[in-house]
Amino acid sequence: MQATPQSEAQLLEYCEAIAGYSLSELADMANIETPENLRKNKGWVGQLIEWHLGATAGSKPEQDFKHLGIELKTIPIDSQGKVLETTFVCSTPILHTTHLTWQNSNIRNKLSKVLWLPVQGERTIPLSERLVGNGFLWTASSLQEQLMQQDWDELMEKIALGKIEQISARDGQVLQLRPKAANGQVVTDAYGENGELIKVRPRGFYLKKVFTQEIINQQFNLI
Template identity: 55%
Template sequence: MSDLRTLFEAASALAGQSFAELAAQQGMAVPADLTRHKGWVGQLLEAALGATAGSQALQDFPELGVELKTIPLDAKGKPLETTFVCTTPLVNITGLSWENSNVRNKLQCVLWVPIDGRREIPLAERTVGTAFFWQPDATEEAQLKRDWTEHMDKIAMGEVEQITAHQGEVLQLRPKAANSRVLTDAIGPNGEPIQTLPRGFYLKTQFTWQIIRRIFSLTEPSVTTRTP
């Protein structure tokens, strides 16, 4: 994509299309459900919009500084699940700050694409909503920074295995692995190297609901004021 306007127009053009229609355009098969294909919808939208980052630790559109996030909503427009941001560094974190963290990098400008998340609707028949851009305001960034700092302080002190998904006001830390056999290096209670499950940062649903409420209460003309 050459610029933000072009990307926004391309994302807006997807609104109302079913997953079956989009998948056919991209030559992709629609799975029966998302039980074993959790990332499929994101991959479908990435393909449709030409995201270039793949699995790299970059924004999905690095040339624009934009991250693409799908957000499944219920019939009332509320988020149905947490939003994965990025994997969590568990070693070699000396000198890492919020300002140079991958969480902040990923969330500095997000193109949210709402999708129909109702499980009673067959996956192929679910549709795409209207996209919107979001950048954290001062309050939101402060919330994110506070949670990120608390999580990373605990990791640095060797307390990674004591962190639960309940901790954090808006940003949670929880295991991110295909199964319990996938382990990675981390810092133990006495500073010794240990093996633990990889972790990921996730936005809590009350935070993404807060984003939706803030964005759609705007009244000035903006690309972010369109209703999903």
């Protein structure tokens, strides 16, 4: 595994060193086997990139480069720079939300500074041949932060009011709430509308494609 980067500049050097390589080439360097597809290996690309960039968090609920205050997000795009998927940010707190605010939330901490790493994502290209693009650092503008906070406030209010099962992926302008678990059998406690405990699937916060597309467009001057 690559040594942990000690500065932003070093982290960007690491990114530069892997840009243009295919996933199978990077996997060979790391002595990791390349799966045929991502159906049963959803987090594989992210883990491979983490290995090459010396990320330290693993699955812990903290930034991937905590000492630098930076979160790593790989983002699948096509040859035109079109974002192909929503971006998972973190798990959603469901029960203990009383003292939570946007300012002290895990999602805001995760998104305070992000290293975006575009990866070819067209399904027509075999996983092994997909190339890694140029990584870049991003911090939300005040408008972007305002939009995220607005969505977060509305979604968390619905959860607190026991309306979690009424939230759909269409809610929110830039953030969405979706079930996030290994399978449909995994459940957790939540409050129902009458304050009773109910069983629901765990949820995760995702950034909508319209939002991440704007970030990619700004970075690479795409129209």
